[in-house]
Amino acid sequence: MLLDRPLLRRLFHLGALATRGMTLGVRGAAIDAQGRVCLVRHTYVTGWHLPGGGIEPGEAAPDAMMREFREEAEILPTAGLRLHGFYRNAAAAGRDHVALYVAPAFTILGRKAPDREIAECGFFPCDALPEETTRATRARLDEIRDGLPPAALW
Structure with missing residues (x-):
């Protein structure tokens, strides 16, 4: 029996909460x-999202973002990442937080092949995002494009 995606998402977050206490x-x-x-579509949750993931114990946030860019999108930032904002993600779990970075310069190492986590990866015009792009992704891109301060919630 296949689990539906909302259930998979909830199980993923519960697992992270059980092993990490607070998720970052x-x-x-x-x-x-x-x-x-660059947006990615995951195998376990609907919609198009910015690349990213969890920070591992002992890992610095910028290093985690460098790793996630490589794993999810075959992107290698070639300049220092810029922290745009720090958000609480109340939709995932009460203790989930997200740091959003901007890569001011990068190289695309190759085409990202689908795998067990990433169903699809692509580049889309910021003014013509796929219909399935999540509300939070759209809001973060608006902040970056318009020079707005980051919101408190993801």
Whole structure:
């Protein structure tokens, strides 16, 4: 029997909560010279999202984002990441937080092949995102594009 995606998402977050107490994750915005942003579609949750994931014990947040860019999108930032904001993700769990980084310069190492976590990866014009792009992803991109301060909630 296949589990539905909301249940998979909840199980994923419960597992992280059980092993970490408080969950801390990263997301990253990589916007190319043509104004296209890298988005990923996961196998376990619906919608298009900025690349990212959990910070491992002993790992610095920027290092986690560098790892996640590589694992999820085959992106190698070539300049220091810029922290855009720090958010509480109340939709995931009461103790989940997300650090959002912007990659001011990067190299695409190759085409990201689908795997057990990432169903699809692509670059999309910031003004023509896929319909399934999540509300939070759209809000974070608006903040970055318009120079707005980060919101408190993801």
